[in-house]
Amino acid sequence: MNAAQTARTGFDVAAMRREFPILSREVYGKKLVYLDNAASAQKPRAVIDAMRQFLETDYANVHRGVHFLSSRATDHYEAAREAARRFLNAPAADNIILTHGGTEAFNLVASSFTSPMIAPGDEIVISEMEHHANIVPWHFLRERQGAVIRWARIGDDGVLDLDHLQSLIGPRTKLVAITHMSNVLGTITPARVIADMAHARGVPVLFDGCQAAVHARVDVQAIDADFYIFCGHKIYGPTGIGVLYAKPHFLSAMRPYQGGGEMIREVGFDAVTYGDAPHRFEAGTPPIMEAVGLAAAIRFLEGIDHAAVHAHEQALLAHATRRLRAANGIRIFGEAPGKGAIIAFDVKGVHPHDLATVIDREGVAIRAGHHCAHPLMKRLGVTATGRASFALYNTMEEVDVFVAALQRAREFFQ
Amino acid sequence: MNAAGLDDLYREAILDHGRNPRCVGKLDDATHTGCDANRLCGDAVTIRLRIADGRIDAARFEGEGCAISQASASMLTEALVGMNLDDAHAHASSMRAALEGRQAPAGGSLAALLSGVRAFPERISCALLSVHALERALGAAP
Numbered sequence: 007m008n009a010a011q012t013a014r015t016g017f018d019v020a021a022m023r024r025e026f027p028i029l030s031r032e033v034y035g036k037k038l039v040y041l042d043n044a045a046s047a048q049k050p051r052a053v054i055d056a057m058r059q060f061l062e063t064d065y066a067n068v069h070r071g072v073h074f075l076s077s078r079a080t081d082h083y084e085a086a087r088e089a090a091r092r093f094l095n096a097p098a099a100d101n102i103i104l105t106h107g108g109t110e111a112f113n114l115v116a117s118s119f120t121s122p123m124i125a126p127g128d129e130i131v132i133s134e135m136e137h138h139a140n141i142v143p144w145h146f147l148r149e150r151q152g153a154v155i156r157w158a159r160i161g162d163d164g165v166l167d168l169d170h171l172q173s174l175i176g177p178r179t180k181l182v183a184i185t186h187m188s189n190v191l192g193t194i195t196p197a198r199v200i201a202d203m204a205h206a207r208g209v210p211v212l213f214d215g216c217q218a219a220v221h222a223r224v225d226v227q228a229i230d231a232d233f234y235i236f237c238g239h240k241i242y243g244p245t246g247i248g249v250l251y252a253k254p255h256f257l258s259a260m261r262p263y264q265g266g267g268e269m270i271r272e273v274g275f276d277a278v279t280y281g282d283a284p285h286r287f288e289a290g291t292p293p294i295m296e297a298v299g300l301a302a303a304i305r306f307l308e309g310i311d312h313a314a315v316h317a318h319e320q321a322l323l324a325h326a327t328r329r330l331r332a333a334n335g336i337r338i339f340g341e342a343p344g345k346g347a348i349i350a351f352d353v354k355g356v357h358p359h360d361l362a363t364v365i366d367r368e369g370v371a372i373r374a375g376h377h378c379a380h381p382l383m384k385r386l387g388v389t390a391t392g393r394a395s396f397a398l399y400n401t402m403e404e405v406d407v408f409v410a411a412l413q414r415a416r417e418f419f420q
Numbered sequence: 421m422n423a424a425g426l427d428d429l430y431r432e433a434i435l436d437h438g439r440n441p442r443c444v445g446k447l448d449d450a451t452h453t454g455c456d457a458n459r460l461c462g463d464a465v466t467i468r469l470r471i472a473d474g475r476i477d478a479a480r481f482e483g484e485g486c487a488i489s490q491a492s493a494s495m496l497t498e499a500l501v502g503m504n505l506d507d508a509h510a511h512a513s514s515m516r517a518a519l520e521g522r523q524a525p526a527g528g529s530l531a532a533l534l535s536g537v538r539a540f541p542e543r544i545s546c547a548l549l550s551v552h553a554l555e556r557a558l559g560a561a562p
Contacts, residue, residue: 357486389462
């Protein structure tokens with residue numbers, strides 16, 4: 007990015023790029039243009055160093071040893087819980103369960119919270135633009151317990167149809183579970199409005215924040231979320247760790263998820279009692295070094311100007327949208343006002359997989375496929391799309407490289 | 421667009437079949453049908469055969485997907501007509517072996533034409549889609 011762009015957005019992307027070692031590598035002799043951030047973001051030195059340093063100096067198991075290192079590791083692990091609390095503005099660290107990923111967090115809620123209250127015919131309300139992680143756990147309840155999944159519609163622009171959503175929430179609704187930001191369309195949903203709609207009928211609400219956590223500021227108290235989920239690797243942290251926020255009265259009422267060490271109070275020959283939340287939901291050795299990486303990623307994000315990052319990402323999105331609209335035969339999916347920095351698209355006459363293969367050889371990494379959102383693909387009337395998703399280290403030049411590569415790919419197949 | 425094996429992957433014949441697939445459509449009097457879908461990308465191919473006296477006398481496919489999966493289906497289906505069942509089985513298994521890298525493809529064969537996919541491991545399943553559909557069709561003997 008040049009100086010003019012820095013001045014426009016108040017954000018020094020060149021300096022930011024130096025924090026991410028992988029961005030200096032080449033692929034196939036070309037500069038890497040990494041636009042698959044919605045699948046997983048790259049890692050800054052701060053995260054890599056924090057994990058390495060922890061492993062080199064303070065690593066041990068947590069919550070069980072009385073020795074020095076165990077105590078140090080426990081401090082690190084609990085500091086990550088506190089970092090996640092801060093990141094979400096949760097009232098207390100005990101509201102935060104650390105999981106092995108976002109997907110596990112959805113399954114935990116489905117298994118420990120929702121499943122026990124499902125009678126045949128009870129309903130879960132989700133939307134047409136959910137990720138499979140916020141669909142398949144509810145299908146389990148449909149298959150096993152006769153739950154009914156109700157699908158809130160989206161408009162052709164990718165905006166959630168709030169009237170339709172409201173009409174679906176009724177006396178049989180046990181949970182409303184909606185994405186806070188679509189991983190395909192980029193749509194950011196009005197979380198507080200959705201929560202109020204659900205609460206007006208006494209229904210708890212869960213938000214999938216896996217995309218929103220990195221693009222939007224999340225305040226679980228302001229949006230009155232009952233459950234909120236995000237994962238480490240999409241916010242520049244490591245894989246293998248997720249975060250589930252839950253209101254305390256739900257947590258204390260929820261049955262345990264997995265059984266094992268760490269989550270119990272006492273285990274006898276014919277009886278078992280369980281520990282309190284959050285530990286009751288963290289059976290076995292937790293993702294300790296991943297928690298350290300998560301905390302480092304959160305500190306990294308706290309150390310940069312969120313408004314400037316947001317302006318930068320929006321500038322990338324606007325530039326890419328303008329360039330793609332100007333090109334022939336490119337269709338963009340998702341034009342919700344205020345959407346996050348993700349563009350799903352298709353190129354006339356070229357299958358997304360062919361496109362991704364061809365531009366990969368120019369160093370441009372995008373996702374092609376169904377994006378773990380089969381119902382949304384059906385809703386859009388496609389089997390697959392391309393998707394470019396932007397992060398704080400992407401540049402306007404990279405957008406141009408991407409669009410030029412798309413155009414060459416299109417010519418190649420014609 | 422000469423970059424790094426792309427011309428081997430997307431040879432002219434493949435691009436041609438991808439753009440203008442042959443043998444597309446239904447086959448109302450099919451005796452054997454097989455289909456496969458790629459769970460990663462959603463590509464799908466259905467191959468329908470009419471087999472009389474142990475010989476394939478008509479073959480059609482329907483499908484949706486990338487240039488590799490559709491060209492592979494087109495070329496495979498086109499090649500099937502006139503084969504007896506043993507030939508068709510052998511054809512499918514030699515294509516599978518070549519695409520999976522277990523044996524070198526015969527010169528000039530369909531497998532040789534598609535062998536550029538070997539340099540793109542994530543795309544091998546695209547080329548194999550129609551092979552699997554064919555295997556299923558042949559396995560569904562009346």
